Amino acid sequence: xxxxxxxxxxxxxxxxxxxxxxxxxxxxxxxxxxxxxxxxxxxxxxxxxxxxxxxxxxxxxxxxxxxxxxxxxxxxxxxxxxxxxxxxxxxxxxxxxxxxxxxxxxxxxxxxxxxxxxxxxxxxxxxxxxxxxxxxxxxxxxxxxxxxxxxxxxxxxxxxxxxxxxxxxxxxxxxxxxxxxxxxxxxxxxxxxxxxxxxxxxxxxxxxxxxxxxxxxxxxxxxxxxxxxxxxxxxxxxxxxxxxxxxxxxxxxxxxxxxxxxxxxxxxxxxxxxxxxxxxxxxxxxxxxxxxxxxxxxxxxxxxxxxxxxxxxxxxxxxxxxxxxxxxxxxxxxxxxxxxxxxxxxxxxxxxxxxxxxxxxxxxxxxxxxxxxxxxxxxxxxxxxxxxxxxxxxxxxxxxxxxxxxxxxxxxxxxxxxxxxxxxxxxxxxxxxxxxxxxxxxxxxxxxxxxxxxxxxxxxxxxx
Amino acid sequence: xxxxxxxxxxxxxxxxxxxxxxxxxxxxxxxxxxxxxxxxxxxxxxxxxxxxxxxxxxxxxxxxxxx
Numbered sequence: 001x002x003x004x005x006x007x008x009x010x011x012x013x014x015x016x017x018x019x020x021x022x023x024x025x026x027x028x029x030x031x032x033x034x035x036x037x038x039x040x041x042x043x044x045x046x047x048x049x050x051x052x053x054x055x056x057x058x059x060x061x062x063x064x065x066x067x068x069x070x071x072x073x074x075x076x077x078x079x080x081x082x083x084x085x086x087x088x089x090x091x092x093x094x095x096x097x098x099x100x101x102x103x104x105x106x107x108x109x110x111x112x113x114x115x116x117x118x119x120x121x122x123x124x125x126x127x128x129x130x131x132x133x134x135x136x137x138x139x140x141x142x143x144x145x146x147x148x149x150x151x152x153x154x155x156x157x158x159x160x161x162x163x164x165x166x167x168x169x170x171x172x173x174x175x176x177x178x179x180x181x182x183x184x185x186x187x188x189x190x191x192x193x194x195x196x197x198x199x200x201x202x203x204x205x206x207x208x209x210x211x212x213x214x215x216x217x218x219x220x221x222x223x224x225x226x227x228x229x230x231x232x233x234x235x236x237x238x239x240x241x242x243x244x245x246x247x248x249x250x251x252x253x254x255x256x257x258x259x260x261x262x263x264x265x266x267x268x269x270x271x272x273x274x275x276x277x278x279x280x281x282x283x284x285x286x287x288x289x290x291x292x293x294x295x296x297x298x299x300x301x302x303x304x305x306x307x308x309x310x311x312x313x314x315x316x317x318x319x320x321x322x323x324x325x326x327x328x329x330x331x332x333x334x335x336x337x338x339x340x341x342x343x344x345x346x347x348x349x350x351x352x353x354x355x356x357x358x359x360x361x362x363x364x365x366x367x368x369x370x371x372x373x374x375x376x377x378x379x380x381x382x383x384x385x386x387x388x389x390x391x392x393x394x395x396x397x398x399x400x401x402x403x404x405x406x407x408x409x410x411x412x413x414x415x416x417x418x419x420x421x422x423x424x425x426x427x428x429x430x431x432x433x434x435x436x437x438x439x440x441x442x443x444x445x446x447x448x449x450x451x452x453x454x455x456x457x458x459x460x461x462x463x464x
Numbered sequence: 465x466x467x468x469x470x471x472x473x474x475x476x477x478x479x480x481x482x483x484x485x486x487x488x489x490x491x492x493x494x495x496x497x498x499x500x501x502x503x504x505x506x507x508x509x510x511x512x513x514x515x516x517x518x519x520x521x522x523x524x525x526x527x528x529x530x531x
Contacts, residue, residue, distance in 0.1 A: 188531070219531045258531040262470055263494060263503045265529055270496035286529040295522035296472040300499045303475070330527065399531055 018060075019082065021074040021089070022096035022171070033067050033074065035093050040085035044074055075100065096171065096453065155238035158345045159226070159369030159404055165242050165411070165449045172451040178243025178410030183228055184272035184280045185403065186265065187220030188258055189213045190250035191378035194221060194391060195234045197248075203275060206252040207267045208260070215378040216256040222395050223283045224250060225376030227403035227410075237392050240375045242407025242449070245414075249277050254284060262286070262296075265331070269300060273309055278419050280304075281406035282313040283399030285329030293333045293361050301336035308419035312338040312405045314398035315364050316354040325355040325441075333362035338424060341442060342370020342401040347434055349441055353398055356440045365424075365443040366431050368401030375400070408449045415450040468493065468526040469511055471502040477519020478502075484517050 023032035033044050042064035047055060060066055065076035076082055089095045156166045167174055190202060192214060204213040215221045228248045229241020253268040254260040265282065272280045301311050316329030332339035341364040342350035350370050356363035372394045379391050405427065412426050413419060428444035473481045478500045485492055485502065490510060494503040503526070504514070511523045 217531075254529070254531060260529050261468070262524075262526040262529065263468060266470060266496055266499065266501050266503070267494055270498045270501065274498040284529045284531055286527045294524055296470045296501065296524045299472045299521045300501060303499065330529070397531075 016100045017078040018065075018100040019076045019078065019086075020098050020100050021065075021076055022098075023072040023074065024094040029067055029072050032072075032093070032095070036065075036074065036076070036085075036089060036095075039088050039093070040079075040082045042076065042079065042081055044076065094453070157238055157240045157369075157374045159373055159400075160239060160242065162345070162347075162369055163242075163404055163408060163447055163449050164451055165408065166239075167451045171454055173454045174411070174449055174451045176411040176414045176450055177231070177245025178228070178407065178414055179245030181243065181246045181279060181410035181413045182249060182275065182277040183243060183246045183406055183410050184249035184251055184268070184275070184277040185220060185224045185227055185406070186251040186253045186268040186272065186280060186282050187215075187223050187284065188217040188254045188256065189215035189220045189252035190224050190248070191215045191218075191221040191376070193379060194225075194376055196225070196230050196376055196391075198234065200230075200248065202248045202250055204250045204252070205268075205271050207264045207271070208252050208255045211252065211255060213250055213252045215252075217254075217258050218378045219254070219258055219283070219395075219399065220250065220252065221378040222373075222375045222393075223281065223399060223403040224248060225403075226373065226400060227281055227407040229376060233392075235391065238374065240392075242404060243410035246407070246410040249275055260284070262294075262331075266296070266300065269304070269311070273304060273307070278309055278413060278423075279406050279409045280309060280311045281403050282311065282331070283397070283402045285314055285316045285332060287318075288327055288330050288333060288362070291358065293335070294331055297331040298334040298336055301331075301334050305336050305420045305424070310338065310409055310420060310423050311336075312340055312402055312409065314402045315339045315341045317342075317352040317397050317399070319352050319354050321349055321351040321353070325357065327357040328354050328362040328364060335361055335363075338365045338405065338427070339363060339443070340365070340398055340402040340405050340447075341367040342396075342398045343367050343434070343442070343446060344371035345369070347436070347446070349437055350396065350398070350401075352396070353401075353441065355438075356443070363443060364441060366405060366428060366447050367434070367442045367445065368404035368447050370398050370401035371396050373400035373404075405447045408447050411449050466491070466505045466507055469504050469506060469514075470524050470526055471504055471514055472521040472523075473500045473502060474519040474521060475500045481517050481519050485514070488513065490514070 023029055044065040044067055045063050046067045065074055067074045086097050090097055160166050206213040228243050228246045231244040251268040253264045313332035315332050318326035328339050331337055342353040374394050377391050377393045418426050430448050431445035432448050433445040434442045491505040493505050515523050
């Protein structure tokens with residue numbers, strides 16, 4: 001099928017009858033082709049089966065379709081089988097499917113057609129470059145063409161990138177900020193003078209006698225920074241906050257040395273629930289004296305889950321891997337509290353991260369970034385978190401992984417309206433599996449943020 | 465010797481248990497109405513009586529937590 005276009009003829013979008021399928025980046029091309037073949041009953045072949053990967057339209061006509069492995073694109077011939085499969089492949093398998101617009105005969109080209117085909121070739125080359133270039137380069141180019149502040153797009157912590165708060169592919173965008181969600185962080189309080197939070201309404205309460213909610217330790221500010229820090233920090237640093245649109249509830253349940261007790265934690269949970277918070281983040285824990293878990297915390301968490309409130313808590317940092325793995329700490333070991341373990345930038349287990357050692361309870365449910373996590377520090381009393389005057393810095397711990405999950409839960413809540421148990425299920429169902437680690441250590445895998453497929457705007461090629 | 469305890473209560477029995485604790489002159493240190501938990505300061509011996517109250521889910525000693 002070919003068509004020659006005269007110079008003065010108005011350009012009309014023409015379709016060849018074939019489809020172009022952009023395969024999801026997270027899967028290998030081979031896996032995606034297997035999916036297409038299974039769903040549609042077709043039999044696509046790989047372009048590598050042709051000498052020098054060069055094939056003709058006759059080759060294409062002779063089969064169901066061909067995979068262009070290097071750019072993750074498949075060209076599929078029109079058939080009833082495939083047409084009936086488009087919605088499944090698109091919705092359930094994240095494939096972008098579009099009708100192929102034009103195809104010209106590649107032999108005996110006249111001058112006009114040759115010019116057009118070269119333009120087509122250049123466009124495909126350009127697309128291939130976009131899809132295969134380094135991620136930061138993609139984003140930099142996108143930011144420039146869209147007139148977006150490059151710092152806002154480019155500069156983000158490894159944790160935000162790994163969890164897809166900043167999507168790794170240009171084909172996706174994350175339009176969610178957690179707006180509408182009330183997120184309580186029960187910790188050592190909050191530095192209300194931190195410039196990155198200037199003007200941000202923060203509801204606060206201290207449950208430590210004779211101690212204001214002002215964070216004089218640093219741990220709480222760091223956790224709040226990760227869960228709900230700004231999209232664009234005032235200071236010239238990378239983005240470190242997940243749910244920048246969420247409403248912050250800072251509950252001080254740990255004293256200025258980072259310690260507290262169960263009663264203070266429960267008082268904080270009670271306050272957060274009464275304030276209408278739907279997500280409670282607790283980067284804290286206590287030793288597990290033996291088998292079992294607290295019936296008090298379990299009853300409380302189960303009741304709150306039924307009322308649409310999700311509690312996430314740190315799995316604990318008592319391990320010294322690979323030699324010693326300690327069980328999940330209290331209260332994260334309660335079945336109705338989501339226990340969060342920690343991984344590093346290379347998806348290795350953090351050596352300190354506790355594991356789910358018991359079959360019936362105390363599981364690690366999910367993991368988040370917990371090594372070299374950059375976030376806000378309190379000023380001026382950085383007793384443990386860093387020297388005075390420094391308002392950002394790195395920290396390690398399942399404490400740092402936990403607010404990643406809390407912030408991402410807020411994004412999912414905005415995206416889906418889910419709460420409580422349903423929100424829990426969404427977080428675990430969408431987590432990125434880490435099959436290199438036992439489920440005991442990582443649960444469902446690395447928490448992942450919701451994202452939306454970007455609508456690509458194809459520009460007509462100027463052929464003349 | 466008095467210790468610090470947590471008492472989880474069925475929400476529909478919360479007021480009833482609260483009344484019983486006051487009647488038995490058990491020191492209540494915090495009433496967490498929203499989550500139906502009552503914090504008390506009392507002896508280990510008296511917790512047996514609390515556990516026997518209708519609507520009490522559990523009684524546990526408060527522990528320490530930290531970052």
